[in-house]
Amino acid sequence: MKENEILERTRTMVIDAIAQNMNLYGITPSAGRLYGLLFFSDKPLTLDEMKEELGMSKTSMSTSVRSLLDLNMVEKVWVKGERKDLYTIKEDWYQCFFDFFTIKWRTAITMNSSAMEKSMANLKELIADPNIPEDIREHALMDIKKLEERIDYYDWQNRLIDSFETKEILNFIPIKDKKE
Known part of the structure; x- marks a missing residue:
């Protein structure tokens, strides 16, 4: 569907820009892409979901999440019935x-x-x-x-x-x- 492709392209463009911008401040591009993914996500994501979406290794994903947590840019959230850790960006x-x-x-x-x-x-x-x-x-x-x-x-x-x-x-x- 053409509309879906446009939506995905515009999101990818913003995610790439976020990743490049964060790289200027010493945050790895992979952490920047992860932040961009969480920005556009309509729900908190697990490490496995983020890994699958971005095609990153589990180690790289874990390192990126930890980096963003340390900088207070993302937070771990609790969802009833979910056993895995979930992450979302801080909205402020x-x-x-x-x-x-x-x-x-x-x-x-x-x-x-x-x-x-x-x-x-x-x-x-x-x-x-x-x-x-x-x-x-x-x-x-x-x-x-x-x-x-x-x-x-x-x-x-x-x-x-x-x-x-x-x-x-x-x-x-x-x-x-x-x-x-």
Whole structure:
């Protein structure tokens, strides 16, 4: 039936776009396709149903589901009489955005800040030595200044993330009412 083919093609086009977009943010294309499948599904799906629909291996499917669960983009749901785990997307895309970025950004900030703070401590120790050559001291002082600027930047990023978690950001960029 021609109408069914059009429906499937348009869904595939959106699923491919979602997969490519998620790949830009470090989520595998297979997890992106899985998310797209769940987006268009009219009911929660089991791992077996998703595996069959996408033609993915059980391992890849399980890894993708776990990744999306960790990012709070999908959730496990309970259906009376169903013994297998069922999954569906979280419908609040705004909250998914907040969760995804806060998880990813906090991880990056923590890694970078930690490395920079340890480096600054080492550099401060180095410049405290009265016997180091002057050119080394100058380079160390310049590095400390650069690192302090980046620490300030991470502080700003943490405050931005806080505004996502508290939803204070919505005071500045409100969600439009669907009636608009």
